[in-house]
Amino acid sequence: MANIKPSLAKGTRDFSPREMEKRNYIFNTLRTVFKKFGYNEIQTPSFENLSTLTGKYGEEGDKLIFKILNSGDYLAKAPEDFLNAKSSNKLIPHISEKALRYDLTVPFARYVVMHQHEIALPFKRFQIQPVWRADRPQRGRYREFYQCDVDVVGSSSLLNEAEFILVYQEALATLGLKDFTIKINNRKILSGIAEVIGKPELIVDMTVAIDKLDKIGLDGVNKELLARGFTETDLDVLKPIILLDGSNDEKLLSLKRVLSASNVGLQGIAEIEEVFRYLKNFGVERLLDDFIEVDITLARGLNYYTGCIFEVKTNEVSMGSIGGGGRYDDLTGMFGLKDLTGVGVSFGADRIYDVLEELNLFPGSTSASTQLLIVNFGEEACQHTLPLLYNLREAGIAAELYPNAAKLKKQMGYADAKQIPYVLLIGEEEMASSVYSLKDMASGEQQKVSAEQLLAFLTKNAISC
Amino acid sequence: MANIKPSLAKGTRDFSPREMEKRNYIFNTLRTVFKKFGYNEIQTPSFENLSTLTGKYGEEGDKLIFKILNSGDYLAKAPEDFLNAKSSNKLIPHISEKALRYDLTVPFARYVVMHQHEIALPFKRFQIQPVWRADRPQRGRYREFYQCDVDVVGSSSLLNEAEFILVYQEALATLGLKDFTIKINNRKILSGIAEVIGKPELIVDMTVAIDKLDKIGLDGVNKELLARGFTETDLDVLKPIILLDGSNDEKLLSLKRVLSASNVGLQGIAEIEEVFRYLKNFGVERLLDDFIEVDITLARGLNYYTGCIFEVKTNEVSMGSIGGGGRYDDLTGMFGLKDLTGVGVSFGADRIYDVLEELNLFPGSTSASTQLLIVNFGEEACQHTLPLLYNLREAGIAAELYPNAAKLKKQMGYADAKQIPYVLLIGEEEMASSVYSLKDMASGEQQKVSAEQLLAFLTKNAISC
Numbered sequence: 001m002a003n004i005k006p007s008l009a010k011g012t013r014d015f016s017p018r019e020m021e022k023r024n025y026i027f028n029t030l031r032t033v034f035k036k037f038g039y040n041e042i043q044t045p046s047f048e049n050l051s052t053l054t055g056k057y058g059e060e061g062d063k064l065i066f067k068i069l070n071s072g073d074y075l076a077k078a079p080e081d082f083l084n085a086k087s088s089n090k091l092i093p094h095i096s097e098k099a100l101r102y103d104l105t106v107p108f109a110r111y112v113v114m115h116q117h118e119i120a121l122p123f124k125r126f127q128i129q130p131v132w133r134a135d136r137p138q139r140g141r142y143r144e145f146y147q148c149d150v151d152v153v154g155s156s157s158l159l160n161e162a163e164f165i166l167v168y169q170e171a172l173a174t175l176g177l178k179d180f181t182i183k184i185n186n187r188k189i190l191s192g193i194a195e196v197i198g199k200p201e202l203i204v205d206m207t208v209a210i211d212k213l214d215k216i217g218l219d220g221v222n223k224e225l226l227a228r229g230f231t232e233t234d235l236d237v238l239k240p241i242i243l244l245d246g247s248n249d250e251k252l253l254s255l256k257r258v259l260s261a262s263n264v265g266l267q268g269i270a271e272i273e274e275v276f277r278y279l280k281n282f283g284v285e286r287l288l289d290d291f292i293e294v295d296i297t298l299a300r301g302l303n304y305y306t307g308c309i310f311e312v313k314t315n316e317v318s319m320g321s322i323g324g325g326g327r328y329d330d331l332t333g334m335f336g337l338k339d340l341t342g343v344g345v346s347f348g349a350d351r352i353y354d355v356l357e358e359l360n361l362f363p364g365s366t367s368a369s370t371q372l373l374i375v376n377f378g379e380e381a382c383q384h385t386l387p388l389l390y391n392l393r394e395a396g397i398a399a400e401l402y403p404n405a406a407k408l409k410k411q412m413g414y415a416d417a418k419q420i421p422y423v424l425l426i427g428e429e430e431m432a433s434s435v436y437s438l439k440d441m442a443s444g445e446q447q448k449v450s451a452e453q454l455l456a457f458l459t460k461n462a463i464s465c
Numbered sequence: 466m467a468n469i470k471p472s473l474a475k476g477t478r479d480f481s482p483r484e485m486e487k488r489n490y491i492f493n494t495l496r497t498v499f500k501k502f503g504y505n506e507i508q509t510p511s512f513e514n515l516s517t518l519t520g521k522y523g524e525e526g527d528k529l530i531f532k533i534l535n536s537g538d539y540l541a542k543a544p545e546d547f548l549n550a551k552s553s554n555k556l557i558p559h560i561s562e563k564a565l566r567y568d569l570t571v572p573f574a575r576y577v578v579m580h581q582h583e584i585a586l587p588f589k590r591f592q593i594q595p596v597w598r599a600d601r602p603q604r605g606r607y608r609e610f611y612q613c614d615v616d617v618v619g620s621s622s623l624l625n626e627a628e629f630i631l632v633y634q635e636a637l638a639t640l641g642l643k644d645f646t647i648k649i650n651n652r653k654i655l656s657g658i659a660e661v662i663g664k665p666e667l668i669v670d671m672t673v674a675i676d677k678l679d680k681i682g683l684d685g686v687n688k689e690l691l692a693r694g695f696t697e698t699d700l701d702v703l704k705p706i707i708l709l710d711g712s713n714d715e716k717l718l719s720l721k722r723v724l725s726a727s728n729v730g731l732q733g734i735a736e737i738e739e740v741f742r743y744l745k746n747f748g749v750e751r752l753l754d755d756f757i758e759v760d761i762t763l764a765r766g767l768n769y770y771t772g773c774i775f776e777v778k779t780n781e782v783s784m785g786s787i788g789g790g791g792r793y794d795d796l797t798g799m800f801g802l803k804d805l806t807g808v809g810v811s812f813g814a815d816r817i818y819d820v821l822e823e824l825n826l827f828p829g830s831t832s833a834s835t836q837l838l839i840v841n842f843g844e845e846a847c848q849h850t851l852p853l854l855y856n857l858r859e860a861g862i863a864a865e866l867y868p869n870a871a872k873l874k875k876q877m878g879y880a881d882a883k884q885i886p887y888v889l890l891i892g893e894e895e896m897a898s899s900v901y902s903l904k905d906m907a908s909g910e911q912q913k914v915s916a917e918q919l920l921a922f923l924t925k926n927a928i929s930c
Contacts, residue, residue, distance in 0.1 A: 017505030
């Protein structure tokens with residue numbers, strides 16, 4: 001076989017040790033927060049039966065699902081007319097019965113249905129796994145990326161919605177973010193608005209237009225609304241909604257006036273109010289002022305969500321949303337289990353990574369790094385140092401002995417490249433006296449230490465495993 | 466779309482919260498040990514270019530690689546004669562350019578070659594990721610399973626081999642295993658034996674036959690050796706090797722006598738002796754007696770390994786090897802980077818899982834579980850309890866409030882199902898007095914506690930996140 005210069009498959013990435021360390025830092029922080037709120041981790045397989053995934057993401061989505069070719073003589077039973085006509089689409093189900101996970105939601109729904117008799121409702125789960133999409137790769141968009149979903153199914157209580165706001169707040173604050181906004185809306189408010197205008201069938205057009213306020217201004221939005229089938233009279237009703245301003249309480253008050261004739265609209269407002277009441281009773285009223293914003297232009301997943309809708313963005317760097325979610329009423333209906341309500345949110349791990357990078361919020365050194373490199377000055381010194389190395393590791397300190405007596409410069413370069421904070425030098429003199437030279441790689445300072453002093457020093461100053 | 470009863474793709478598994486907890490316990494234990502020895506984590510993409518994987522695993526291996534169907538109109542450029550002839554194999558490269566990872570070794574080799582200018586040698590990495598094989602599923606064999614590999618490339622020092630023995634010992638002991646055997650052999654010893662007999666070309670036949678000693682006895686092995694081209698004279702030379710007995714030192718001494726005419730054989734022996742010398746100087750001579758066994762019938766990956774070979778098995782339950790590895794001299798040659806030596810071992814996570822399960826060695830409760838459930842006795846009690854819930858989580862204690870006022874039996878059942886160790890009851894009386902009832906779910910005992918006492922109790926007795 002010829003030696004080909006190897007390359008990555010398009011749209012995929014390797015993760016180096018330092019990148020892994022940062023990614024694990026994010027995932028582990030999220031895991032800890034999710035667990036504190038009573039969420040447990042599950043995992044589903046990387047591939048599902050193609051029939052489990054097909055038809056769940058719309059026609060465009062179906063095209064982006066990676067299909068796995070059947071093994072063996074996969075063409076044996078393929079219909080000849082599809083082959084002759086080169087009907088790529090029609091042939092798929094005949095040569096592929098499996099496909100890579102496209103998101104975590106459909107596999108979760110499948111999981112809930114298949115395990116419905118063993119799980120205790122409400123079922124609170126989180127899932128952090130890669131998904132795959134045959135998107136055209138571009139800056140910041142990959143064909144393999146991690147999703148990070150937290151959901152509870154089987155409980156209609158708005159306590160869950162309130163707690164997701166706490167989850168967002170705690171997770172992002174723990175990661176070091178200081179200024180972020182958790183936007184909240186409710187699908188029922190959007191229904192109410194369309195109802196009050198008398199055009200419930202235009203709810204999607206309305207939301208799409210209003211959503212552009214930031215970009216094209218009120219005049220632009222009005223123009224678009226007219227083009228999409230609304231009248232000047234409708235615009236008069238919509239105006240106070242589009243220009244909704246003030247505190248969250250003021251916004252809800254205005255909405256109540258406008259939607260007074262719509263039961264569903266008022267119910268949406270009441271739901272947000274109940275979420276806020278939970279937060280106040282949690283003792284975190286300050287969150288309401290600092291981080292939470294009622295935003296009725298928020299229309300994320302309009303066809304899917306049925307109650308509260310969330311979206312999170314950071315205000316410290318320019319970046320799209322770093323999370324979002326909402327209440328849905330029919331997660332598992334596609335698999336025949338009706339009326340199971342749920343609410344869930346997700347975290348955009350790749351974007352959060354970029355935000356932390358840009359704000360320099362990753363910890364400088366973590367437990368992933370070796371803490372001490374012992375320089376190898378040759379056979380005798382090497383063997384002499386082994387019991388010390390053993391004891392350091394026994395004490396939970398990540399330590400390495402350079403495996404051969406390479407030039408000092410090379411060994412120090414190794415410590416640099418691995419960002420090892422301390423280096424120990426054991427030469428002939430040091431062996432004889434059992435007093436070693438410890439170098440702090442950041443400050444360049446050197447001190448003399450005995451084995452006991454070294455252990456004490458690193459136990460205090462190094463990060464243990 | 467019809468509602469189909471969903472199922473898993475053949476050979477794949479869901480992992481429930483409790484299973485995830487156990488799996489994470491194994492992986493995190495291994496991670497901690499690997500880091501202590503200076504190994505850093507990397508990850509490679511789930512799929513690679515098909516050309517990166519093809520031809521690396523033999524003809525049978527190639528068949529077991531899951532190929533991913535190209536997106537879009539994948540048949541457009543497919544050669545018509547292959548379609549007409551239904552030539553499944555020949556068509557593959559025309560309709561599939563990507564494939565799922567089959568192991569972690571080839572992607573690691575690709576990684577090293579692609580990143581050779583940024584990594585500092587010796588490069589010490591570990592990798593814990595799923596791999597996929599189109600094997601026929603059977604008990605204990607899955608189409609998606611995790612591999613867990615630790616390797617160092619760019620260092621020929623036998624210190625690395627010695628440290629892998631320590632890695633195995635520490636990892637397995639930390640997981641609670643008490644009686645296991647780390648077998649060691651050296652490819653050069655096997656070459657030496659074939660050389661001494663004068664039949665180097667029969668080395669594979671010889672090893673395959675000797676390997677069956679346990680099953681078919683000396684007579685059986687001799688019969689097989691004769692059938693495979695050895696003579697009665699050869700059997701006389703082989704006999705002391707096949708029946709090699711005694712302590713490791715005694716075995717090595719016998720081997721030295723038999724292989725005195727083979728330089729390569731003697732070198733293999735010297736390498737094992739050097740590994741043992743490192744271990745003695747580490748101060749762990751007891752390991753040599755208790756856990757390590759020279760076994761010249763060990764022939765794992767004969768065509769791949771060039772120096773020391775390892776295999777690990779537990780003696781507490783009947784199970785195949787739970788790990789293995791060895792020294793190789795040409796990891797990256799397939800991608801054009803020659804002469805990069807390395808040594809690595811792997812852990813069989815699924816088998817280790819089964820061993821720990823059978824020996825009941827998993828921790829009973831871990832940080833993955835909610836520690837306290839607050840029973841929901843209705844709206845007022847629910848709101849009353851929120852600040853307490855908030856403070857518990859602030860203190861790092863995983864706590865939940867049942868989201869609605871369901872029947873007490875249902876709420877207690879939920880605590881049971883989630884294995885939540887403590888339940889707090891806050892009824893009307895408790896609200897008025899601010900003294901709550903705390904129930905220990907294991908013992909059934911109840912005690913009265915104030916909010917402060919509860920916090921103190923759980924800080925002391927519960928597992929924090």
